[in-house]
Amino acid sequence: MGNAVTTEVNKSGKNITAIIYALYAASFLVGITAVAAIIMNYLKKDDVAGTFLESHFRWQMRTFWFGLLWGVFGTITFHLVVGWLIFMGNGIWILYRIVKGWLRLNDNKPMYVG
Secondary structure, three states: OHHHHHHHHHHHHHHHHHHHHHHHHHOOOOOOHHHHHHHHHHHHHHHHOOOOHHHHHHHHHHHHHHHHHHHHHHHHOOOOHHHHHHHHHHHHHHHHHHHHHHHHHHOOOOOOOO
């Protein structure tokens, strides 16, 4: 009986993790969905503690916060050429992390934190 419950919790956690990746991806079009995603990360992180999904949550949360930090730097330097480069680099980096995380989630593999 315990294995069935654990499997159901992992399946539910995996679905939530996939939804969060989708919200981060949608933020490229809508923007505000990243805020919903980070809120979900914090609300659900205890539910995935001790599973391979915990590493995905760390990956997602670090992507959000470092992406926000670089977005602020890009905004501050927007009037300079470097600001545009920061925005482009940040966007590519965030997209890479979403795709990489989603692919590893699909393969039931944990994320390395970086």
